[in-house]
Amino acid sequence: xxxxxxxxxxxxxxxxxxxxxxxxxxxxxxxxxxxxxxxxxxxxxxxxxxxxxxxxxxxxxxxxxxxxxxxxxxxxxxxxxxxxxxxxxxxxxxxxxxxxxxxxxxxxxxxxxxxxxxxxxxxxxxxxxxxxxxxxxxxxxxxx
Numbered sequence: 001x002x003x004x005x006x007x008x009x010x011x012x013x014x015x016x017x018x019x020x021x022x023x024x025x026x027x028x029x030x031x032x033x034x035x036x037x038x039x040x041x042x043x044x045x046x047x048x049x050x051x052x053x054x055x056x057x058x059x060x061x062x063x064x065x066x067x068x069x070x071x072x073x074x075x076x077x078x079x080x081x082x083x084x085x086x087x088x089x090x091x092x093x094x095x096x097x098x099x100x101x102x103x104x105x106x107x108x109x110x111x112x113x114x115x116x117x118x119x120x121x122x123x124x125x126x127x128x129x130x131x132x133x134x135x136x137x138x139x140x141x142x143x144x
Contacts, residue, residue, distance in 0.1 A: 063100035
């Protein structure tokens, strides 16, 4: 009686694809969940939790991401310097005016697992506030 062997992917056999997302008029949470799934590799049939299986994701027009409700004024981002009185609180509208790409990076980072693979997954995320990006060669059609 012969048994089937369990397939276990190796890092050398992972073929990474490139995905391009346009954030113009997209809702922040809904777009972030799609991207987090791709960065983790959960959309692949050979997904393995202990390996970095994710593809590269390029996001353009991050400055034009949409939020619902009154989040533009009410959503707060906290950071702390580590010193007494070092809490800095900024609203979504302040972050959008200074660094609009950080809105998407922060949302996607919170949706990735908190383990040693998180930093590696985030190296495959490329966010740009406008429509210009240096990854045009990855999206050229090889048949044309």
